[in-house]
Amino acid sequence: MKTLIIGLILILLSVHGSSAQTPDREQEIIDLSKAKWQWMSDKNVEKLEELFHEKSAFVHMGGSWGKEPEINIIKSGGIWYKKADIHEVSVNIIGSTAILLNNITLIAEVGGNEVTNPFMVTEVYIYEDGDWKLGSLSFTKLLTRGE
Secondary structure, three states: HHHHHHHHHHHHHHHHHHHHHHHHHHHHHHOOOOOHHHHHHHHOOHHHHHHHHEEEEEEEEOOEEHHHHHHHHHHHHOOOEEEEEEEEEEEEEEOOEEEEEEEEEEEEOOOOEEEEEEEEEEEEEEEEEEEEEEEEEEEEEEEOOOO
């Protein structure tokens, strides 16, 4: 009986401990996403190369591609992510995968022209070897009033 009670206490403590970590893990992903937007604005490709998973996928209004093309586009200035105004953010963590949704207004320079677009951005992060890696970044343009 004593073993059963100790076992139940240990189970309750482990369940409580894992649920207590969720807000911390969610905040970690939110902070990482904010840092990513800054690195993209600063064209800090060294930090982005560390963050982007080797098999990452990027979906834009003009197409989709992998890590190297995205890094090259940022490095060359083909797309300059000047500023992401984040209006809402949510995170769902499922095992070792985090799905972050950002409702943003993005100010960017594309092909030398400054554009402003409202997007819902889906970011998928994978926890691998002790680090979060960006596995996917997808932009969905939102319709605004008058469109």
